[in-house]
Amino acid sequence: MNLKIENLKAGLPDKKILQGITLEVPAGEIHALMGPNGSGKSTLANVLAGHPQYEVSSGNISMGDINLSELEAYERARAGLFLAFQYPVEVPGITVGKFLKRAVELRRGEEGRFNVSAYIKELRENMDFLGIDQKFINRYLNEGFSGGEKKRMEVLQMLMLKPDFAVLDETDSGLDIDALQVVAKGINTLRGEDFSALVITHYQRILDYVKPDRVHVMVEGRIVLSGGPEIVDELEAKGYDWVKDSL
Amino acid sequence: MSDKQAPVSGLADYKYGFSYPDQSVYKPGKGLSEEVVRAISAQKREPEWMLETRLRALRAFYRKPMPNWGAGIGDIDFDDIYYYAKPTESVVKNWEDLPEDILKTYDRLGLPEAEKKFLAGVGAQYDSEVVYHSIQEDLKSQGVLFLSPEQALEEHPDIVKKYFGTIIPFNDNKFAALNTAVWSGGSFIYVPPNIKVEIPLQAYFRINSENFGQFERTLIIVDENSFVHYIEGCTAPVYTTDSLHSAVVEIVAEKGARVRYSTIQNWSGDIYNLVTKRAVAKENATVEWVDGNIGSKRTMKYPAVWLMGEGAHGEVLSIAFGGKDQEQDTGGKIVHNASNTSSIITSKSISKDGGTATYRGLIKVAEGLHNVKSHVVCDALILDEKSISKTFPYMEVESDDVSVEHEARVSRISEDQLFYLTARGLSEEEASMMIVNGFLDPLVKQLPMEYAVELNRLIELEMEGSVG
Known part of the structure; x- marks a missing residue:
């Protein structure tokens, strides 16, 4: 589904971060959002997902014909928005299997008539696909997971929840090449006319495996450059200073 | 991680807060006196030694000061409490034989249903007396006794006299003294040697009257190499005035025996719950307390195991939920009095809406012992800024060859997790x-x-x- 951000200004109570973001990802497309550290990429991810810590001072966010700005974080998730966290949170005492079952049930609106055996089958298939050991079903969510295991778990959740729009916040950071390919495989498998995504990254590396339809560059809370995939190579060659200098 | 408070809704309405009109068949006036104690004893047609014990305990109660530690219980007005209310003339064996309101109460609490599904025996106490009692025939035929203490005193006076007050003396503490003076109802269990009671026995304690004091007395004796799991449940109506629940539970686990005692205390928010629970574990015996404290206004309860024989093992699992206006002061005590003994205390507490959950525990190791192991873990979860968690792990270790470990963790629900x-x-x-x-x-x-x-x-x- 398409995502439309119009003149979004947001930040922490004492700090303006997003200085008016306008961005549209049409249905079926995958866009990359690049930018140096501190440019506001993660803030945008969190604001899209509805993090209560951030204040939106103006602007609008919509997904299809749903006005996301008016929804709480959990309503956005149920409506089909997914955020793959840069730093997935450890939740002791809750197993992956139990947690995901509940999340999938809520996402699909199937409370009370949820088919558990179909769910488990699908979960196992997706785990195999991503190379995650089945033992993780009974482990507590993210507790004691390595960095790579946490990121795979985010992608597993994305595959199970089948979002209409996904925001992947530096899902590639800190991954070795094998893990990176697994993450890319997860995104590519969802690719299709009903799915669109914003892949936030600091490096071009993941974009070798997930080909973006368009690339946006963010600096100091603003989108300063948008264009085709060729921008990636240019950034790689010249660095972010090239964009800053050309402002 | 952020410490911002978790947005959790207010405390639930209490589901078991209903009550029925007081239709006691006998109820002395409010307040405590020798006269009341004599009246209770007379109602029960007790042997003389029991009346003597009660009167001695009453004097100890008057003599002993209120505890100056623990939960805030200074508001208890001992003159404003009914110490005895007899709900029916006798104990029945069929639920249908109970007076309508009492039967309705237990139906609403789901007790007859639970009995059918997963219990081998049930005792149901309403205010001061046990009104219903049952035990499966096969257990009965194996010699397992599950009775009200009054029945036990009548039918097996020698066993009761041998053990009553030996684990928790009448003057152990102010509230044990009070219980011994005015005790009524409770459970008596005796399991003969080499019998495993696989299905739990349950007692359910219900307070119906207002301004009431419930003082049940439980005595569990599990003979050599036997096992029993005993479950205790408790609820009460919601009134605007306070009531008092002060029980005494004594357990003896003979050589090689295992006893598991589980409580989910879900008293209404106007109950002072001040209970003394203590078990003795002899050679190679195991005693486990599972102690869940969800309800009440104030609870002070520290189930204890005295490890008196080599190879004995004691465990306390304590779960406390301190909500609005509640103070749960709970934990466990283990006394190692023999070599080669081990113990574990695990405490989990949650505090919310300004409530207080306190862990208070004691590990004591007597002199001259070897190979004693003890492990204590206390975890606390605080749900908002107003709520309080405290930990008081006392240790008195007088031997050298001892391993005592204590871990404590306090956490908050973080905004990131939410x-x-x-x-x-x-x-x-x-x-x-x-x-x-x-x-x-x-x-x-x-x-x-x-x-x-x-x-x-x-x-x-x-x-x-x-x-x-």
Whole structure:
């Protein structure tokens, strides 16, 4: 589904971060959002997902014909928005299997008539696909997971929840090449006319495996450059200073 | 991680707060006196030694000061309490034979249903007396006794006299003294040697009257190499005035025996719950206390195991939920009095809406012992800025060859955890509840299934702000 951000200004109570973001990802497309550290990429991810810590001072966010700005974080998730966290949170005492079952049930609106055996089958298939050991079903969510295991778990959740729009916040950071390919495989498998995504990254590396339809560059809370995939190579060659200098 | 307070709804309405009109067949006036004690004893047609014990305990109660530590209990007005109310003339063996209101009460609490499904015997106490009692025939024929203490005193006076007050003396503390003076109802269990009672026995304690004091007395004797699991449940109506529940539980686990005693205390928010529980474990015996404190206004309760023989093992699992206006001062005590003994205390507490949950525990190792091991783990979860968690782990170790470990952790629900779960579609309430259940999970896993379900349900009720 398409995502439309119009003149979004947001930040922490004492700090303006997003200085008016306008961005549209049409249905079926995958866009990359690049930018140096501190440019506001993660803030945008969190604001899209509805993090209560951030204040939106103006602007609008919509997904299809749903006005996301008016929804709480959990309503956005149920409506089909997914955020793959840069730093997935450890939740002791809750197993992956139990947690995901509940999340999938809520996402699909199937409370009370949820088919558990179909769910488990699908979960196992997706785990195999991503190379995650089945033992993780009974482990507590993210507790004691390595960095790579946490990121795979985010992608597993994305595959199970089948979002209409996904925001992947530096899902590639800190991954070795094998893990990176697994993450890319997860995104590519969802690719299709009903799915669109914003892949936030600091490096071009993941974009070798997930080909973006368009690339946006963010600096100091603003989108300063948008264009085709060729921008990636240019950034790689010249660095972010090239964009800053050309402002 | 952020410390910002978790948005959890207010405390649930109490589901068991209903009451029926007081139709006691005998009820002396308010207040405590020698006259009241004599009247209780006379009602029960007790042997002379029991009346003597009661009167001695009454004098000890008057003599002993109120505890100056623990939960705030200074407001108790001992003159404003009814110390005895006899609900029926006799104990019945069929639920249908109970007076209508009393039967309705137990139906609403689900006790007859639970009995059919997963209990081998049930005792149901209403105010001061046990009104219903049952035990499966096969247990009875094996010589297992499960009776009210009054019945036990009548039918097996020698056993009662041999053990009564030997584990918890009449003057042990102010509230044990009070219980010994005015005790009424409770349970008596005797399991002969080499018998494993596989299905739990349950007692249910219900207060119906207002301004009431319930003082049940429980004595459990498990003979050599036998096993029993005893479950205790308690609820009361919601009144605007306070009531008092002060029980004494004494357990003897003979050589090689194992006793598990599980409580889910879900008293209404106007009950002072001040209970003394102590077990003696002899050679190679095991005693486990599972102590869940969800309700009450104030609770002070520290189930104890005295390890008196080599190879004995003691465990306390303590779960406390301190909500609005509540103070749970709970924990456990283990006294190692023999070599080669081991113990574990695991405490999980949650405090919310300004409530207080305190762990208070004692590990004591006597002089001249070897190979003694003890492990204490206290975890506390604080759900908001107003709520309080305290830990008082006392240790008195007088031997050298001892390993005593203590771990304590305090955590808060973080905004990051909540956001992570809400970003997956869970409402904030459900997310908080999931974190709380997750916090309790390692402990709940150790409970029998029906019991774990019940505990989870109660915690959810406390968290949800909804009534079932």
